[in-house]
Amino acid sequence: MPTEQIVTPEKTYTRRVHLCQSITGPLRNWKPKDWKNALRWINKGDGSKYASADELKGAFLAELAKGHEVVPIGDCDNFDYKKGCQGHDIETTPPADESAKK
Numbered sequence: 001m002p003t004e005q006i007v008t009p010e011k012t013y014t015r016r017v018h019l020c021q022s023i024t025g026p027l028r029n030w031k032p033k034d035w036k037n038a039l040r041w042i043n044k045g046d047g048s049k050y051a052s053a054d055e056l057k058g059a060f061l062a063e064l065a066k067g068h069e070v071v072p073i074g075d076c077d078n079f080d081y082k083k084g085c086q087g088h089d090i091e092t093t094p095p096a097d098e099s100a101k102k
């Protein structure tokens with residue numbers, strides 16, 4: 001999972017961000033063989049495989065019908081279905097200069 005270091009005047013923390021899968025991109029751009037290839041690496045929410053490229057495409061269309069433009073890859077509880085993972089702050093430390101004053 002990608003992480004980024006966030007530094008603000010108040011604190012420094014590490015933010016983890018889940019990867020997300022675009023829904024609109026594949027529906028616009030993927031050829032039949034791309035859908036077939038995607039069967040190898042895209043699983044259903046319960047971890048099982050899609051039976052066919054048509055079933056996978058149907059699942060993407062169902063997400064789009066819900067207004068979702070992206071879906072999370074992994075277990076994300078801070079997800080925006082248009083913008084993706086909003087980040088998970090996993091560590092906070094006081095700024096270095098702040099602790100040096102004490």
Ligand SMILES: [Zn+2]
Nearest residue numbers: 018076077085
């Ligand atoms: Zn997330």
